[in-house]
Amino acid sequence: MTTARPRGAEPADVPWAAASAGGAGAAATVKDGLARANERIARACAAAGRQAGSVQLLLATKQQPVGAVRAAILAGARLIGENRVQELVAKGPELADLPHEAHVIGHLQTNKVNAALRWAACVETVDSQKLAERLADRAVASPASGALGRPHGIGVMIQVNTSGEPTKSGAAPVAAADLACRVAALPGLVLQGFMTVGPNSDDAVAVGRAYAALRDIRDQVVDSGAPGTAGAVELSMGMSRDLEIAIAEGATIVRLGTAVFGPRNP
Numbered sequence: 001m002t003t004a005r006p007r008g009a010e011p012a013d014v015p016w017a018a019a020s021a022g023g024a025g026a027a028a029t030v031k032d033g034l035a036r037a038n039e040r041i042a043r044a045c046a047a048a049g050r051q052a053g054s055v056q057l058l059l060a061t062k063q064q065p066v067g068a069v070r071a072a073i074l075a076g077a078r079l080i081g082e083n084r085v086q087e088l089v090a091k092g093p094e095l096a097d098l099p100h101e102a103h104v105i106g107h108l109q110t111n112k113v114n115a116a117l118r119w120a121a122c123v124e125t126v127d128s129q130k131l132a133e134r135l136a137d138r139a140v141a142s143p144a145s146g147a148l149g150r151p152h153g154i155g156v157m158i159q160v161n162t163s164g165e166p167t168k169s170g171a172a173p174v175a176a177a178d179l180a181c182r183v184a185a186l187p188g189l190v191l192q193g194f195m196t197v198g199p200n201s202d203d204a205v206a207v208g209r210a211y212a213a214l215r216d217i218r219d220q221v222v223d224s225g226a227p228g229t230a231g232a233v234e235l236s237m238g239m240s241r242d243l244e245i246a247i248a249e250g251a252t253i254v255r256l257g258t259a260v261f262g263p264r265n266p
Helices: 024-047 066-074 085-095 110-117 131-139 173-184 206-225 242-248
Strands: 056-060 080-081 101-104 121-127 154-159 188-194 234-236 254-256
Touching: 024 056, 024 066, 024 242, 056 131, 056 188, 066 085, 085 101, 085 110, 085 131, 110 131, 121 131, 121 188, 131 154, 131 173, 131 188, 154 173, 173 188, 173 206, 188 206, 206 234, 206 242, 242 254
Parallel strands: 056 080, 056 254, 080 101, 101 121, 121 154, 154 188, 188 234
Antiparallel strands: none
8 A cells, every 4th residue: 555645755754654554463452452442441431420432532643654543443443633734644545445533633733724624524723713713714615716615614622721831732721711602603613622631740630620620611611602612512631641530520532642552653
């Protein structure tokens, strides 16, 4: 299988684009990792008193070879997330024959919106009115103009920096609800919920507080009655180090990568 890759990039430059996942043994490893991740999510749901199946697993596929991603989808994964548009575009053609949904889970520059929307069903990292308006423009523009019309709209989530860490992207918590209501009103966008990256901390109380803050923002927006907000129920939060805390605080999507695939390529 020939791997699509960005123009000018050589295979050595993009090791994550390699089609091979290392053969049947590597595919079995991915399948086992996926099973373990799903079991862990199920245990966390049970511990939190939540219904089985109420939390989706999103596979974070940053720097993972496309063969490994294919193996995961063939093993039952249906939701994947890419941090980098370059990787999303390179892997997209290689995954197009498999049933899955791709999300953008990294910072999205406005000049890369068109490229991202060729493969992504949802952008989880909307953190500004400018980006939201750019997405809306591409959703409603006529395909005849070279744009990507989306008759059913583009799924979006509002990314919130609930930890306040300066290295993290996201709207400030005090501004997030207002931004969400404005984004929900834009034609062509479907506000699906909210996303955050938890604090880089071993303090379980601090991590839980950050996730509870996102849940509170979600509830405030959904309860507001503002147009387009009734369905904004998703909470994309929690990774391998803290998914149990996230699920206890109401996560509906957890994002796991190395827990399923193993270490990333250097």
